[in-house]
Amino acid sequence: xxMVLSVSGCRDVLDLRPLDKLDGETxxxxxxxxxxxxxxxxxxxxxxxxxxxRLGFNTANINTAxxxxxxxxxxxxxxxxxxxxxxGGNFQWWDPGYKxxxxxxxxxxxxxxxSSLNDADKATLLSEGHFLRAFTYFALVKRYGGVPLIxxxxxxxxxxxxxxxxxxxEQETWDFVLGECDAAIENLPTSRTxxxxxxxxxxxxxxxxxxxxxxxxxxxxWSKAPLSGPAVSQGLVGLESSLANHYYEQCIExxxxxxxxxGFSLHKPTPASPEEATANYMELFQNxxxxxxxxxxxxxxxxxxxxxxxxxxxxxxxxxxxxxPHPGRMNPTLDFVDLYESYSNPGQRAPIVTTTDGNVxxxxxxxxxxxxxxxxxxxxxxxxxDARLWATVVLPGTEWKGKTIIxxxxxxxxxxxxxxxxxxxxxxxxVTYYTYGAANWANYSGFEVYLGNMTRTGFSFKKFLSxxxxxxxxxxxxxDWIEFRYAEILLNYAEAVVESNYTANNAQATAxxxxxxxxxxxxxxxxxxxxxxNVLRERRVELAxxxxxYWDLVRRRDYHEVFNNTIRKALVPIxxxxxSPAKYIFVRKNLSRENPLTFPTNFYYAHIPGVGANGLxxxxxx
Numbered sequence: 001x002x003m004v005l006s007v008s009g010c011r012d013v014l015d016l017r018p019l020d021k022l023d024g025e026t027x028x029x030x031x032x033x034x035x036x037x038x039x040x041x042x043x044x045x046x047x048x049x050x051x052x053x054r055l056g057f058n059t060a061n062i063n064t065a066x067x068x069x070x071x072x073x074x075x076x077x078x079x080x081x082x083x084x085x086x087x088g089g090n091f092q093w094w095d096p097g098y099k100x101x102x103x104x105x106x107x108x109x110x111x112x113x114x115s116s117l118n119d120a121d122k123a124t125l126l127s128e129g130h131f132l133r134a135f136t137y138f139a140l141v142k143r144y145g146g147v148p149l150i151x152x153x154x155x156x157x158x159x160x161x162x163x164x165x166x167x168x169x170e171q172e173t174w175d176f177v178l179g180e181c182d183a184a185i186e187n188l189p190t191s192r193t194x195x196x197x198x199x200x201x202x203x204x205x206x207x208x209x210x211x212x213x214x215x216x217x218x219x220x221x222w223s224k225a226p227l228s229g230p231a232v233s234q235g236l237v238g239l240e241s242s243l244a245n246h247y248y249e250q251c252i253e254x255x256x257x258x259x260x261x262x263g264f265s266l267h268k269p270t271p272a273s274p275e276e277a278t279a280n281y282m283e284l285f286q287n288x289x290x291x292x293x294x295x296x297x298x299x300x301x302x303x304x305x306x307x308x309x310x311x312x313x314x315x316x317x318x319x320x321x322x323x324x325p326h327p328g329r330m331n332p333t334l335d336f337v338d339l340y341e342s343y344s345n346p347g348q349r350a351p352i353v354t355t356t357d358g359n360v361x362x363x364x365x366x367x368x369x370x371x372x373x374x375x376x377x378x379x380x381x382x383x384x385x386d387a388r389l390w391a392t393v394v395l396p397g398t399e400w401k402g403k404t405i406i407x408x409x410x411x412x413x414x415x416x417x418x419x420x421x422x423x424x425x426x427x428x429x430x431v432t433y434y435t436y437g438a439a440n441w442a443n444y445s446g447f448e449v450y451l452g453n454m455t456r457t458g459f460s461f462k463k464f465l466s467x468x469x470x471x472x473x474x475x476x477x478x479x480d481w482i483e484f485r486y487a488e489i490l491l492n493y494a495e496a497v498v499e500s501n502y503t504a505n506n507a508q509a510t511a512x513x514x515x516x517x518x519x520x521x522x523x524x525x526x527x528x529x530x531x532x533x534n535v536l537r538e539r540r541v542e543l544a545x546x547x548x549x550y551w552d553l554v555r556r557r558d559y560h561e562v563f564n565n566t567i568r569k570a571l572v573p574i575x576x577x578x579x580s581p582a583k584y585i586f587v588r589k590n591l592s593r594e595n596p597l598t599f600p601t602n603f604y605y606a607h608i609p610g611v612g613a614n615g616l617x618x619x620x621x622x
Contacts, residue, residue, distance in 0.1 A: 028114045034125070037107065038198065041132050044100045046093055046139035047299050048547045049481035050309035050464070054085055056093060060475045066314035066329025069550045075336045076461070076545070077568050079329050080452025082594045084563060084603075094609050097140050098150065104133045105153045127187035131199040131207065134180035138211050141177060142551060143606045145237035145619065146170040164615050169235035171243065174215040178250060181208035202262045203297040206484035208254040209492045215239065216247030217555035220499065224557040225601040227620040236617055237605050248500035252507065255493035258296075259514075264486040267291040269521045274343065277387035277523035285464050288480045296484035304476040312470040312477045317394050317445040317460040318453045320401040323472035328445060328453045330461035330545075332393045334569035334588060337459060340386040340541055346519075347528040349537060352381060352571055354586040363569055365589045366418050374583035378408065378573045381586055387523045392544050394460035396446070396573045401467060407446035407458055408437035409572035412585070416578060421447050421592060428577055437575075447572070449593075456592050458571035463545050482546070490514035491539045498532045511535075518542055554604055563599040567591055 027033050043058075051060040054067045071078040072085050085091055108129040111122050140147045148165035149172070157163065168176070184204035191200060219239040231237045258264060267284045271277035284291045288298050301308050312322070314329045321327035334352065338360070342350035351360040356371040375381050378397035382389065394400050396407035410420035411433055419426075424435045438444045446455045470476050496502065497511040512530035515538050519528065522542075528534050540549060553559040572587045602621035611618045 028110065029116050035195070038128070041100070041103055041107065042198070044096070044103070045132065045135055046097065046100075047481065047483050049299050049483070050301070050311050050477070050479070052547065054091065056091075056096070060309045062474075064310075064314075066326065068314075068330060069547045070545050071330065073549045073553060074333060074562050074566075074568060075540075075549050076333055077331045077457055077591060077594065078452075079331050079454060079456055082591075082597070084597050084599055091143065092606060092609070093139055093143060097136055098148075100136050101133065101150055102153060104129055104136065105151060108133070109153055123187040124189065127184045127204075128199055130180045131184035131188065131204050134177050134184060134204075134207060134211070137173065137177045137180065138207070138214075141170065141173040142214060142554070144608055145231070145605050146173045146235070148616070149173065149176055167236045167616055170218075170237050171235065171239055174211070174218075174239070174247070177211050178208060178215075181205075181211060181254075197298055197300055199297070202258055202264070203484060205254045205257050205262070206296050206489060209251050209258070209489055210484075212247045212251035212254060213492045213496055214551065214555045216244050216251060216496065216499065218557075219244035219247060221555075221557040225560055225604060227601060227604075229620040231605075231617050231619050234617060237619060245500045245502075248496040249502065251492055251496040252500070252502055255489045255496070256505070256510075258486070258489050259493065259510075262296075262486075264296065264489075265293045266486060266517060266521045267294040269517060271387075271521065271523050274387040274390075274523035277521065278390045281388050281391040281522065282462075284485075285482070286466065286479060288482050294486045295482050296486065296489075297482075299481040299483055301478045301480055304471070304478050305473065306475065308475040309477045309479070309481075310474045311464055311479070312466055313472065313474055315461045316465060317400060317405050317407075317455070318441070319403050319405055319443065319445050321453070321472065322469050325472070326451065326453060328455055328460060331455040331457040332459040332461060333457050333591070334459075334571045336540075336544070337382075337385075337389065337393065337571065339537060340389045341524070341537075342384040342386070343524065344384050346524055346526045347534065350385065352586065352588070354381075354571075354588055360588065363567075363588055363590045366412075366420055366574070366587050368416060368418070372576070372585035372587075374576060374579065374585055376583065378584045380584075386541065388541055388544070392461075392463040394445075394462045396458065400460075400462065401469075405460060406437035406444040407455060407460065407573060408435070408444065409447040409458070409574055409587075410435045411575040411577055411582075414577050418574075420572065420574060420587070423448060426577070429580075433575060433577060433582070447592075456570060457568070458573060461545070487518055487542050488546075488548075490518060491535065491542065494530065494535045495532075495539065498530060498535055557604065559599040559604070560601050563597045565596040565598055567594050567596055 027037060046057055051058050053059055053064045055062055055064055067078050070076040111125050146167045146169045149168045150165055154163050181204055185201055188199055188201040188204055192198060219241055222238050268280040271280055288295050313324045316327045318328045338351040339349050354373055379395050382395050394405050398405060412418050413426055414428060419435050426433050436444045436448050441450050445460055448454050464479055494511040494514050497507045515535055516527045567590045570589055570591045572589055574585050574587060576583050576585045605619040607622045608616055608618055
């Protein structure tokens with residue numbers, strides 16, 4: 001559902017006096033006063049969007065080095081930096097969270113006292129406040145486990161001890177968030193004729209679906225990475241496995257409400273071809289406002305240079321940087337590309353096969369004793385792959401923004417000598433060939449170390465990027481962010497049904513239909529069975545780079561298994577000059593300039609700041 005809440009335009013008004021010094025009649029005497037206050041709250045909401053990264057929320061105007069949530073997973077690597085964020089200092093959100101909670105509590109306490117509002121408007125605004133509080137506490141509980149639940153505005157008193165609120169248990173905190181979702185659902189409207197970036201009943205159901213799935217996964221899989229210490233023994237972190245199905249069923253019920261009553265559907269669900277499916281999927285993210293049937297909740301970016309985001313600045317391939325000094329930072333990994341199905345062998349991942357022996361587990365680089373498959377172009381090897389790969393990733397040799405994107409890691413000389421990931425050139429029969437595919441760094445996009453602007457995985461990034469030129473500055477991108485969309489609801493539902501073996505209301509068949517509807521939108525014509533493997537693969541592919549993977553690894557307790565002395569993988573296109581005309585071969589290898597990465601299990605919960613002052617129990621192993 002796309003009131004554009006112009007947050008930046010409201011700040012001057014809000015800065016005139018502290019919000020808690022304005023009485024309710026003054027602040028909410030007019031609809032505009034309500035809009036101003038809500039704009040402030042929505043502007044602080046912890047939406048993990050284009051402007052979320054290692055330095056927190058709303059950091060589009062900050063040099064983040066292009067380190068995004070996806071580059072902290074197995075889906076992508078940063079072109080320059082190779083490390084995982086730690087639980088002690090990154091993705092933190094404590095003090096700003098409680099500042100926002102205070103502002104929301106002020107709204108919830110003030111609305112009932114405002115005589116200029118009728119009862120219906122009061123009820124709607126109170127439900128909206130509960131939605132905002134649910135969203136905020138969700139951001140806290142998934143980072144820290146049980147947290148202090150503050151539900152009223154605390155007034156200053158010299159007796160500081162009386163202001164200290166202990167941590168609730170993790171279960172109490174999840175239950176509180178779900179209860180806030182229910183309070184939001186109660187009186188939010190099903191639609192809005194204006195202000196359509198504000199919450200509706202369906203947005204609240206979508207939040208509940210996501211929250212309940214997260215809690216259920218933690219309950220089911222917490223024992224995969226058990227922790228110990230006072231926070232564990234007091235229940236401040238951890239959930240009993242017996243709670244899993246209780247939470248899965250809440251996810252199922254919330255998702256099913258949207259599926260049965262919300263009136264949503266997938267954007268352009270029946271493409272005539274994979275090529276059409278590629279175009280439709282790209283369109284969904286380049287123009288979310290044109291896909292209102294699928295989009296449930298968006299965050300708008302409307303003012304380039306002030307309140308835009310910076311994805312085009314950081315993530316375009318080097319050749320289409322539009323003059324930005326540090327492009328190419330998001331590099332999808334070979335592990336990620338391997339995940340996509342092929343149309344000829346549906347229902348399973350289709351790793352990129354590069355040698356006649358079919359071995360896809362050799363990452364030791366070029367081996368002259370192996371027979372490599374040869375291709376006429378650097379993109380032929382991907383031709384049978386799922387349409388969403390072509391819409392999400394810039395593949396070697398494909399067109400983007402009017403240019404052929406050259407991603408080449410070397411060549412094999414006619415005498416068999418390999419020149420790989422080193423700058424060189426050779427003349428063969430009067431033609432000069434370059435290891436990186438062109439003479440000048442401005443004309444290629446891969447593997448050279450130059451300024452960290454080149455992909456080191458063999459792939460560049462496309463999803464969300466504008467096909468049109470964007471000024472080469474921070475905050476000039478204006479693509480809207482989709483926070484909730486119908487496809488996620490279908491995937492939440494399917495996962496919860498499989499994990500809980502839920503059978504009521506024909507759930508198994510409905511879940512199977514849900515994942516196959518998503519695949520059909522991607523051009524697949526053969527249905528697959530409902531299984532956990534299929535659901536999780538489909539989730540990762542469909543929601544790629546929507547900042548879900550990081551938390552999926554956390555909630556399912558897979559992070560420490562995926563990153564256990566792990567080096568991510570690359571695919572290196574190489575021009576083979578041993579044959580005429582020259583052909584392309586591909587080498588699967590460990591990522592260059594990558595140290596082995598390990599995720600310690602205590603990182604599943606973040607370090608709580610200031611425990612000495614606030615008297616809280618710290619999370620394990622900090």
